[in-house]
Amino acid sequence: MSLLHKIALSCITGVGSILARNLISYCGSPEDVFIAKKKHLSKVPGIGPKTLELIGNHRAFERAEKELAFINKYNIQALFLTDSAYPKRLKNCFDAPVMLYFKGNADLNAGKVISVVGTRNSTEYGREICRSLLAGLKTHNALIVSGLAYGIDFLAHKEALKNSLSTVGIMAHGLDRIYPAQHRPLAEKMVASGGLLTEFLSGTVPDRENFPKRNRIIAGLADVTIVVEANIKGGALITADLANSYNRDVFAFPGRINDEYSSGCNHLIKTNRANLITKLADLEYILGWTELQNQPRVNTQLSLAINLSDEEKKIAEVLLDKGCIIVDELAILTGLPQSKLALTILGMEMKGIVIGLPGNVYKLV
Known part of the structure; x- marks a missing residue:
């Protein structure tokens, strides 16, 4: 084309x-x-x-x-919705942009992708949480996504680079500028170890209405969105709601009830729109990452007595190879649409072939 x-x-x-x-x-x-x-x-x-x-x-x-x-x-990569390099997690979102523009070297279809968002007016409490979280994620080699804004976004990108993690900034404007301008030095480092991504054409300015559009990419690109610190109103909560609408996991760090910039996180937890997280181990358990790390590789073949459909065979072959796997990665490796994948997995569970684990993780019985 x-x-x-x-x-x-x-x-x-x-x-x-x-x-x-x-x-x-x-x-x-x-x-x-x-x-x-x-x-x-x-x-x-x-x-x-x-x-x-x-x-x-x-x-x-x-x-x-x-x-x-x-x-x-400017050596920018144009990614169309049907291109193989287009982010597959985002492609599964009903309102995904048909066109993306990317400058960098990150794998947008990495095995683990985490969005980290929060207030622009971060406190030392939030900054310390962010530093600790990113340091812990180093062992998972996750791709870190955020919006290159002031506060938590900036710190998430900075700490990702500090811990040798690839990180991608999602822009609310074209790639002919950096906003805020003060973040240009960080953005240049990110292009070398991650990248910058946008749906907006060059010449597009960071108008207010562009930021909610930007937030849907932050939410849709990742397996999980983590809200570190946020007010009851603002972009971080919009991103969390979008992630929920895409059936993605959301986590929020709690804070004191009278702290303004913990009110959004506390509200997400109270209304069951986010899992409570206090340490990296909480994330690892709910997402099944501990299972993924400890699960031995399955080397036996499925019994020939089981009659599998073509879709079931694709799923079984991936699970035989990987042991445990997150459902979004399963969709990528099998090439099955999310709707077809969900229906097939349900049938396999009813047959006693696969079992579901916390965090949308599946393995063979």
Whole structure:
């Protein structure tokens, strides 16, 4: 598929992530979207007369050509929704961007991906938690994701690099700038040991409405979102709610009931929207990482008496190789859609073939 057409699809005014996915599903490819007849496009849910006119003009291609020149000049990787390098965890989210722009060397499909978020007005309590958490995560070689904002975000990236962990900053603007500007030195280090990722075209400024869009990528890219310290209102709680909506694990560190910047974490825990975490061992237990580390490799073959479907065979082969595995990684390795995977695993559990462990982890019985 033409990269120009992929970018152009994301440049059409009024065509957001969901509508773009509908267009691709209906037409087959970005190229086909632009050559399809209006009477056919009008059948796509969400398409109106104004959008039909915008698809038919050349402005999207003019903007796409400009962006293509920018990414080629600055060695930026363009990731389309159907590309193999596109983050598979994010792809499973219904509102995932069809186009991402990435500068760096991180594996966006790493085995363990953790988002760490929190208030911009961090206290020493929150900063100490963040330092301790990132130091502990070094043993898991996790990819650390955050938003490169002031406070906890900045510290999460900084401590990740300090502990030799790859870290990716999700931007609310184009890759032609760094916001806040004071974080440019850190951002440059991150490009060398992680990267910067955005859905926004060059020239896009960090307008207020861009940050909730940015937060959905922070939540969707990871297995788990950890809220270190947060107010009752703000971006960290938005990210936590988005992670919950994607059926991802959320953790929050508690604080004193009269501390303003612990009120958000306490609220998440009280309303059962986050697991309580006080130390890394809590995360490891709930996610099943202790099982993953201690589980011996299974070398025996499944009994030939068990009649497995093609999907069940894919799952069984991965579990035979890995022992225990997180469900999101299982989806990546099997190539099965989340809906199909969930249904197949349920059937295998009922047959007594697999067993579920805390943290969406599965293993063969």
